[in-house]
Amino acid sequence: MSTNIHAQADHGLSHVMSPKLLIGVLATLVLLTLVTVVTATQPIFNFGAYPNLIIAMVIATTKATLVCLFFMHLLYDRKFNLVIFMGSLLFVLLFVSVAMMDTGQYQGAIERRVDAQIEAQAK
CATH class of the missing domain: 1.20.5 (Single alpha-helices involved in coiled-coils or other helix-helix interfaces)
Structure with a gap:
């Protein structure tokens, strides 16, 4: 018969990032969402639709990168x-x-x- 020699103590749940950092990233995402809405509704440049589209795409890419790096823990992977x-x-x-x-x-x-x-x- 085998015996279990390892302790069964719970190691606890640890999180790599502090809640303060996660709330800061969330606030940044909300701010960037507001900037995206303003960019989509108010023409910033008078060069046509393409500059506003490019700005919106850059903001969306930045938001996706933040989500991947912090909320999906890609930064620490x-x-x-x-x-x-x-x-x-x-x-x-x-x-x-x-x-x-x-x-x-x-x-x-x-x-x-x-x-x-x-x-x-x-x-």
Whole structure:
């Protein structure tokens, strides 16, 4: 018969970060959400919709990074996981950049074609 020689004492629940830090990150996320709403509703720059979209995307990426680093404990995890996260952010940035360039390249042609179809139907 085997005997259990290890103590069965509870080690307790430990948390890597202090509640003060987590509340600070939460407050930052709420503030960035408010900035995103203001950016989406009030044009900050008079350059068109793209600068406001870029600002909103940067804020959203910053918020996602904060959530991953602090609430998902990626900051204190193995560095390989951080490298994977940063690599995925770079690939998303590449994908969105190419999609926005494509949209900017052909948006005028699409609008002209739609306008021509509307004029043809009106006649």
